[in-house]
Amino acid sequence: MIYQPTANENMKGDIEEQMEQSESSHGEEDDGPTIAKRAKPEVVKEMEGILRPVKLSRGELYKPPTAEELNQLKEAESLFHCSLLKMQMEELLKEVALSVRRKQQxxxxxxxxxxxxxxxPQTPVVELSDLSWLSGGVKVPFLLVPKAAKGKFHMAPPISVNIIGSYPLGTCTKPGISVDVAVTIPADVLHPKDALNQRYPRKRALYLAGLAHHLSSSSAIGTMQYSCLHGNRLRPLLLLSPPGKENSGFTLRLHACPPPGFFKPSRFHPQRNNVRTEWYTGLRSSQTGAVEPPTPHYNSSVLGDMLPAAHLQFLAAVHSQCSAFTDGVALLKVWLRQRQLDQGAGCFSGFLGSMLLAYLLTSHRVSSTMTAYQLLRNSLHFLASNNLTENGISLARDPDSTAPSLAEFHSVFQVVFVDPSGHLNMCADMTACTYKWVQHEAAQSLQFWDDPTVDGFHALLMTPKPMIRTADHVFQLCGLAQLQASCKKLNLLNELMDHSGNYILTVLPFILSLLQRGLGERVRLLTHSLLPDPEWSVESEAPKHKVQPHLSFGLLLNPEQAVSVLERGPPADSAKAAEFRQLWGSLSELRRFQDGAITEAVVWEGETSCQKRLVPHQVIKHLLQLHADIPESCVRYVGGMLDSVIKVGEVCSTGEEESLKVVQSYDDLSRKLWRLEGLPLSITSVQGAHSALRYTQVFPPVPVKLDYTFFHRDKTSKCLVPLEDKPCPVYITPIKVICHMEGSGKWPHDRVAIRHIKAAFHISLGELLTQQHHYTCQPSATHLDVWKDGFAFRIQVAYHREPQVLRESLSPEGLLIVRDNEEAQALEMATIHQPFLTSTLHGLQQLHPCFGAVCRLAKRWLGAQLFSDVISEDTADLLVASLFLQPAPFTPPGSPQVGFLRFLHLVSCFDWRNNPLVVNLNGQLTAADYTEIKNDFIASRESLPVMFIATPKDKKVSFWTKLSPSVQRARTISQLKLKVKMLQRVVLVAAESLKVLEHQLMDASQIQDIRVVMRPPLDAYDVLIHLQPRQVPLLNHAVDKPHVTFSRGVLNVGVPKTGQAMPVVDFSPVACYLAELRDAFGDLAVFFCDPYGGTVIAVLWKPKAFHPVPFKTSQMVARRVEVTGEEAHTVPNVEAILEDFRIMGQGLVKSVDLRTERWVV
Amino acid sequence: MAPSNAKHASQACIISGGFTVLSLQFSTESTAQHNIFVKEHRVRAEKTTHRPLDRTLFVLNIPPYCSESVIRELFSQFGPVQSVELREKPGSSENATSKLAKYFTTAQKQGFVVGYIVFQKATSIAAAKSHPHNVPLVVSTEQQPVWTGLKKWIHQYKQSIVQTDKLQEAVDAFMQDYDQRKNEEAKRQKKQAEEQQEDEEGWVKVTRGKGGAKARPHSEVANQKALQKETRKRKRKELINFYTWQHRNTQKEHIAELRKKFEEDKQRIALLRAQRKFRPY
Structure with missing residues (x-):
């Protein structure tokens, strides 16, 4: 396709404008009035903020197209998924481009x-170390280590002041606009030998200090600060911002540069030495003939100062050839910035991005007629498929003979990208890990770019990827001063000299390679945070290296290998054994395996999967201690900090083992059901329909052994019954199992009769299970409870034609009509959809071992924040499933923590109003289905639930998030508004929780209490009903562990046996109370409670219900009459209602706290 | 909760609509009272006999802890009560489910209800309507305490335990009844079918069939299926892109589709821009 700049200009116009233009370009029958007419509904739509189906008249749809329009449409179709992506990118570019006003400023x-x-002004020539000429509190932005330096210095006006970098190229983007200005130091200030021993860098710093000193007296400058280029302390910068408002939006970065060609580039060959050991250490070396080590990083930092003007020239030349260059770079910059790759030491800066595009253009990998979209795509493709850590690339066309070869660059640098001069490696400071990270991101972006089911634009350019939400595990090195010791331990004096004493950057590559070796297959990717560029005031000394807060490392785990507790090494007699022993030290031991091999091996601790997930922590701790002298106290591992919230029981476990036990017990029951003999009809399927059977129950049931003296025993049925004077007994979750019976002509075709037959099946199933397997069973009309291994299973018999029977009715004319109704829907939900969801998510858990844990964390949070009723359990599971099924732009979560963070992000960011959330379970949906779902959604948005979740079995209705049937019947606008408000609140709280949590996790200096995000803000509610802790059965699961515990009729010793009295199943006074409250006062108030051990019920009055209304027979619930003259009005009888709260909860309610500051009666 | 009109303190409080306001409190210690509203039951067409117009009192806003027996007890001070019926919403009575065993009735909502109290004497209505407003009815007394809260829930739990043999009996009884009905139905149908057979002389006796007498009721689904089959058949016979005009039409459709999509996207963008959704950071 041919890129047309004029067309692009058009697109950049306003949408209205564009409409007019495109109209006029078709221009046959167009005139003013029609445009005005059509523009109007557009405005109305915007006001309401909801998408509506577009309606075009027949005439407009089928009018003959012009050539231009045809081209435009075809281009959109072939280049992009749809014109949407193209338009989106153009809008984005508009957002990041600088405005004309800003440019003028x-x-x-x-x-x-x-x-x-x-x-x-000129100053007299002084010794380099003499700083007396610098008065007025301005300090030199340089760490003078070692102190002594030869040379003379004086200030002189610069030869020239030039704008360099992105601004003149037009590739400068918002926000954080920085304009680079090169200030050329006069040649007489410098000496040709200054390249040696940091003399030039020091002079440069002095020169900047001199400039700062001069500028500090001027009123034209707002604030002045020092910084350094990409964290390189040898290259300080002076940041200037204009006076006036604090954040005027842009800063000027002054670089001090030598005059062009002042130093010979060949002096800075990566193999040459420019910092003498003798000078650096201050010791006279004993052997005079010793070869000085090369100082490649030092060399490139000096060299880098000499070339900016040349680079600008080069880029300008490329820019003039390719019209989309600017936009391409801008997109690439946004892409990099969202991935936090563009700032800090060793970053992939915007400059590198421009250079990369220039490389692609000059090497004819992309054509100069391509669009910005294609440029971005091709550069990502290049990054993904080329490994610059092994095969570096060079922009030099015909390098002179003194320029080093690529191999020479590779021998000293980890990543090689040579500039047009052929002398400088622009990626000198980049670690191999950073490049791998870029590569990984590029590869991933390409993967989902083509996926029509993903919102590519959003994932590609709009979603920020902070490390804590990207990496599965994160660990931080705190107390960076400790790294000095590691330098010594690793014997890195030469490298330290090369980095001029920056021990952090010196040690980093070594730590990375050490960890890479040690973690091996456990991690897919090891990344590290790029140390941010320090900024400090001109009046303070340059900060020390150790002031940097911490260095973060991110691990992207391999879910299978990461949790392995065994590190199997080479056979004892092989040559590699010594190497293995050296790496692992004393932990390595000889072990004999079942296959007879005797090998070196390391075994890590880890019983439960919660401990096993932290094996990488043990590995890292051990390796850093052993090889780099970094003590355990300096390593802050953020990987399992949230685990304590969903801890089950006393042992360190997050419930995976407990869930497994439940599933095993269920499997056993299911087998036994299949094999039951003597049933009149055979069983066709046994399906679990409970969250415990898909590993997502927040606190999975644990087998209990009961203390029979704690209960009353019902004489006739041999069931236990709770006693009034004892604390509420332990809550035994009924685990729902759906048991489909074979279809047969004997099934009656009548709804009531089917119910009776099912009851009969419950009885006979119970009898058979008791006879053949000695389980305790308790049948009822709706289900059969089976007490087995300390779990209570609730079996429900289902008949596949029953929903159909419920839907059928006879019309008066004798015509059989089928009408959908709530009863049938509810039955289908319970007997078809829930079992299906359970088995599907069970499968997902097998693919992603931490799926269950993420669900549990998410649901724990929802519960703790009192939102259990806003987002139901199944919905929450689906939301989490969507994180695993469609992780773009991330990888599927590899730890509960990162999954939970992304859940919060999803909840807080998803635009429920305009988008359906499609959860592609089992990958059954195709791109066409997605479009269909989207269109259906837009067409009937108003009548759909607030949260719309589509699954392969449910493309139109979103039955998982539909209002509960009873609510739906009384569905009014206020109901819907309430729902919207509640969701808004969830969004708000999720955003806040995410912020607090990420802060807590990443900032070591904060008080560590991640439970903060689990404590709901109660000041938003009108009435708080405090409950008696002794009657709250799940008290032990409360977010904050209770001080007192109550005996709940459970024995701690022994295993539960089968064939005993039926325990108290599914008895929770809190649930009973809530149900009664909602039944009685559902029209007047909303009730919130944490189902997992919450001892408070929060009540929110519905404001609508409190307006006085005329007397009406049908709306008299809990109201009293106020007679004013002839009119009788009714208002809620608040005092009586509050009294009822106490009466209805007798024995459970401790106190009712009226927060009358929020309302008056 | 002061009565709204203090001057009629010791009298009955009557409001528009003909309702008398009575106050009701849970126990003697209660501090707050509910208003319940009573009126003689009067509808134009009462079909059933068990709500005689002259003896039935219609009561609004009965709190959830008042069961039928409690209401019976409360109102027996106005005269002997014949029956009490509590319902979620006012309306004509229906007792279709009443013959089902208790195991098969669906759970009732435990909210505020309306009641129809049938007294044995018509005079009791007047007595109830003239009850003074400031003398509250007391639900739970020492002699007859009403259980709420924990006690009630434990009691409910106990009640929910089903005795297997009783349940089996209920099922058997119902199914026997059901089978019998089915049998009769089948017999009747068979008889009808026989009647429609030709007799020896070749005559068919045509009778006026009862409702539902047809052998297989016409169903909506079957009708639709037949229709669909027809259209499918027609479609299969059609040739696509055979004539030039057809080809042109397809192309036209395609362009229209693209145009429509373009418009949709444009709208979407405009909306997103209005929401400032293109700020990347």
Whole structure:
């Protein structure tokens, strides 16, 4: 396709404008009025903020197209998934581009500064170490280590002041606009030998300090700060911002540069030495003939100062050839920034991005007629498929003979990308890990870019990827001063000298390779945070290296290998054994395996999967201690900090083992059901329909052994009954199992008769299970409870034609009509959809071992924040499933923590109003289905639930999030509004929780209490009903562990036996109370409670219900009459209602706390 | 909760609509009272006999802890009560489910209800309507305490335990009845079918069939299926892109589709821009 800049200009116009233009370009019958007419509904739509189906008249749809329109449509179809992506990118570019006004501001400020710089006064020549000429509190932005330095220095006005970098190219983007200005130091200040022993960098710093000193007296400058380029302390910068408002939106970065060609580039060959050991250490070396080590990083930092002007020239030349260059770079920059790759030490900066595009253009990998979209795509493709850590690339066309070869670059640098001069490696500071990270991101982006089911634009360019939400596990090195010791331990003096004493950057590559070796297959990717560029005031000393808060590392785990507790090494007699022993030290031991091999091996601790997930922590701790002298206290591992919230029992476990036990017991029951003999009809399927059977029950049931003296025993049925004077007995969850019976002509075709037959099946199933397997069974009309292994299973018999029977009715004319109704829907939900969901999610758990844990964390949070009724259990499971099924732009979560963070992000960011959430279970939905779902959704948005979740079995209705039937019947606008408000609140709280939690996890200096996000803000509610802790059965699961515990009739010793009295199943006073309250006062108030051990019920009045209304027979619930004249009005009888709260909860309610500051009676 | 009109303190409080306001409190210690509203039952067409118009009192806003027996007890102070019927909403009575065993009735909502109290004497209505507003009815007394809260839930739990043999009996009884009905139905149908057979002389006796007498009722689904089959058949016979005009039409459709999509996307973008959704950071 041919890129047309004019067309692009058109697109950049306003949408209305564009409409007019495209209209006029078709321009046959168009005139003013029609446009005005059509523009109007557009405005109305925007006001309401809801998408509506587009209706075009026949005439408009089928009018003959012009060639231009045809081209445009075809281009959109072939280049992009749809014109949407194209338009989205254009909108995005508009957002990041600088406005004309801003450009004017920048230009005038640069002008001012240039004028000022020209008036820098001359100072007398002094010794380099003499700083007396620098008065007025301005400090030198340089760490003077070692102190001594030879040379002379004086200030002089710069030869020239030039704008360099992205601004003149037009690739500068919002936000954080920085305009680079190169200030050329006069040649007489420098000496040709200054490249040696940091003399030049020091002079440069002094020169900047001199400039700062001069500028500090001027009123044209707002604030002045020092920084350094990409964390390189040898290359300080002076940041200037204009006076006036604090954040005027842009900063000027002054670089001090030598005059062009002042130093010979060949001096900075990566193999040459420019920092003498003798000078650096201050010790006279004993052997005079020793070869000095090369100082490649030092060399490239000096060299980098000499080339910016040349680079600008080069890029400008490329830019002039390719019209989409600017936009391409801007998109690439946004992409990099969202991945936090573009700032800090060793970053993949926007400059590198431009250079990469220039490389692709000059090497004809992309054509200069391509669009920005294609440029971005091709550069990502190049990054993904080329490994610059092994095969570096060079922009030099015909390098001179003194330029080093690629191999020479590779021998000293980890990543190689040579600039046009052929002398400088632009990726000198980048670690191999950073490049791998870029590569990984690029590969991933390409993967979902083509997927029509993913919102590619959003995932690609709009979703921020902070490390804590990207990496499965994160660990931080705190107390970076400790790394000095590691330098010693690893014997890195030469490298330290090369990095001029920056021990963090010196040690980093070594730590990374050590960890890479040790973690091996456990991790897919090891990343590290790029140390941010420090900024400090011109009046303070340059900060020490250790002031950096911490260095974060992110691990992307391999779910299978990461949890293995065994590190199997080479056979004892092989050559590699010594290497293995060296790596692992004393932990390595000889072990004999079942296959007879005797090998070196390391065994880590880990019983439960919660402990096993933290094996990488043990590995890292051990390796860092052993090889880098970094003590355990310096390693802050963020991987399992949230586990304590869903801890089950006393042992360190997050419930995977308990869930497994439940599933095993269920499997056994299911087998036994299949084999039952003597049933009149055979069983066709046994399906679990409970969250415990898909590993997502927040606190999975644990087998209990009961203390029979704690209960009353019902004489006739041999069932236990709770006693009034004892605390509420332990809550035994009924685990729902659906048992489908074979279809047969004997089944009656009548709804009531089917119910009776099912009851009969419950009885006979119970009898058979008791006879053949000695389980205790308790049948009822609706289900059969089976007490087995300390679990209570609730079996429900189902008949596949029953929903159909419920839907059928006879019309008066004798016509059989089928009408959908709630009863049938509820039955289908219970007997078809829930079992299906359970088995599907069970499958998902097998694929992603931490799926269950993420669900449990998510549901624990929902419960703790009192939102259990806003987002039901099944819905929450589906939301989490969507994180695993459609993780773009991330990888599927590899730890509960990261999954939970992404859940919070999803809840807080998803635009429920305009988008359906499609959960592609089993991958059954195709792209066509997605479009269909979207269109259906837009067509009938108003009548659909607030949260719309589509699954393969449910493309139109979203039955998982539909209002409960009783609510739906009384569905009014206020009901819906309430639902919307509640969801808004969930969104709000989720966003806040996410913020707090990420802060807690990433900031070591904060008080560590991640339970903060689990404590609901109660000040939003009108009435709080406090409950008696002794009657709250799940008290032990409360977010904050209770001080007192109550005996709940459970024995701690022994295993539960089969064939005893039926325990108290599914008895929770709190649930009973809530149900009664909602039945009685559901029209007047909303009730919230944490189902997992919450001792408070929060009540929110419905404001609508409190307006006085005329007397009406049908709306008299809990109201009293106020007679004013002839009219009788009714208002809620608040005092009586509050009294009822106490009466209805007798024995359970401790106190009713009226928060009358929020309302008056 | 002061009565709204203090001057009629010791009199009955009557409001528009003909309702008398009575106050009701849970126990003697209660501090707050509910208003319940009573009126003689009066509808134009009462079909059933068990709500005689002259003896039935219609009561609104009965709190959830008042069961039928409690209401019976409360209102027996106005005269002997014949029956009490509590319902979620006012309306004509229906007792279709009443013959089902208790195991098979669906659970009732435990909210505020309306009641129809049938007294044995018509005079009791007047007595109830003239009850003074400031003398509250007391639900739970020492002699006859009403259980709420924990006690009630434990009691409910106990009640929910089903005795297997009783349940079996109920099922058997119902199924026997059901089978009998089915049998009779089948017999009748068979008889009808026989009647429609030709007799020896070749005559068919045509009778006026009862409702549902047809051998297989016409169903909506069957009708639709037949229709669909027809259209499918027609479609299969059609040739696509055979004539030039057909081809042109397809192309036209395609462009229209693209146009429509373009418009939709444009709308979407406009909306997103209005919401400032293109700020990447």
């Amino acid at each position: 920048i230009d005038s400020f640069v002008q001012n500064v240039t004028e000022l710089l020209k008036t820098v």
